[in-house]
Amino acid sequence: MPYICPICQTPLVNILPAQSYECVNNHRFDIAKEGYINLLPAQHKKSKEPGDSKEMMRARRNFLEAGFYQPLAQAISSIIDQYLADTPKLHILDMGCGEGYYSRQIERLAQHKNLDLHGLDIAKNAILAAAKKQPRAQFIVASSERMPYSNDYFNLLLRIYAPSNNNEIKRLLKTNGYLLTVTPGPRHLWQLKEFIYQDTKEHDTQAPLPEGFSNIAKQKISYTISPDQKQRMALLQMTPFAWRATEQATHAIEQTQDLEIETDFILTLAVKN
Numbered sequence: 001m002p003y004i005c006p007i008c009q010t011p012l013v014n015i016l017p018a019q020s021y022e023c024v025n026n027h028r029f030d031i032a033k034e035g036y037i038n039l040l041p042a043q044h045k046k047s048k049e050p051g052d053s054k055e056m057m058r059a060r061r062n063f064l065e066a067g068f069y070q071p072l073a074q075a076i077s078s079i080i081d082q083y084l085a086d087t088p089k090l091h092i093l094d095m096g097c098g099e100g101y102y103s104r105q106i107e108r109l110a111q112h113k114n115l116d117l118h119g120l121d122i123a124k125n126a127i128l129a130a131a132k133k134q135p136r137a138q139f140i141v142a143s144s145e146r147m148p149y150s151n152d153y154f155n156l157l158l159r160i161y162a163p164s165n166n167n168e169i170k171r172l173l174k175t176n177g178y179l180l181t182v183t184p185g186p187r188h189l190w191q192l193k194e195f196i197y198q199d200t201k202e203h204d205t206q207a208p209l210p211e212g213f214s215n216i217a218k219q220k221i222s223y224t225i226s227p228d229q230k231q232r233m234a235l236l237q238m239t240p241f242a243w244r245a246t247e248q249a250t251h252a253i254e255q256t257q258d259l260e261i262e263t264d265f266i267l268t269l270a271v272k273n
């Protein structure tokens with residue numbers, strides 16, 4: 001079983017007729033009608049609705065579904081095929097998966113056909129949307145600070161623009177398992193940032209690696225996109241710098257004709273020794 005109880009850390013067992021998961025101490029978690037499980041107990045929540053809001057999730061879905069980051073999804077799928085082709089059953093977890101775009105794309109694009117896809121996010125609205133769209137993957141509401149999965153369960157963890165906890169990453173990955181991190185490269189969304197900052201600076205591209213991991217491959221993907229006005233607004237909402245944009249800057253981003261925007265992604269693949 002992949003899951004452990006978020007309260008007492010003993011294994012969670014699927015109780016079939018009741019459509020729920022239970023541990024030996026009778027902590028019980030229902031499977032929602034969309035198929036996801038909420039494994040974030042109220043006492044572990046720091047706010048009523050943690051994580052990205054429904055509006056942010058919708059903006060991200062509209063933008064991603066338009067295909068602007070499809071080359072990134074393709075690169076992730078190719079890395080899976082290149083490094084994990086020989087693993088008979090591939091257990092993959094997307095940490096901070098949002099509304100599940102990359103998980104859907106991996107199911108579609110990866111050559112490997114025995115995939116056990118999992119996604120975790122602290123935002124319930126995002127997990128509900130992800131589960132609805134991809135019934136063959138397994139989604140849970142949980143924090144990446146305490147991921148309620150058994151030790152050594154996964155072959156690959158994905159960390160795509162999402163917060164993470166190094167101890168948890170180390171605990172969940174099998175020995176020789178992989179951590180694939182996607183971070184913004186120096187020129188990522190440069191033309192959007194020019195509207196917002198007086199003095200646009202290149203991104204810091206560091207992604208701290210857990211102890212006991214070694215980097216084995218690094219790949220950079222850059223290309224330009226030309227989102228329309230509505231898609232630009234969605235993109236802006238997805239970015240961590242959206243809150244810095246003045247009304248004037250937001251208006252200018254929306255009204256500019258034919259804005260070409262650079263994307264710049266850095267993919268880092270590390271292995272657990």
Ligand SMILES: C[S@@+](CC[C@H](N)C(=O)[O-])C[C@H]1O[C@@H](n2cnc3c(N)ncnc32)[C@H](O)[C@@H]1O
Nearest residue numbers: 051052096097098121122123143144160161162
């Ligand atoms: C920038 S978004 C990236 C989403 C997705 N990986 C993507 O690239 O489209 C960050 C995501 O992390 C989630 N998040 C924030 N804090 C979290 C936490 N402590 N545990 C799990 N997810 C978290 C947010 O709800 C949001 O969906």
Ligand SMILES: [Zn+2]
Nearest residue numbers: 005008023027
């Ligand atoms: Zn329990």
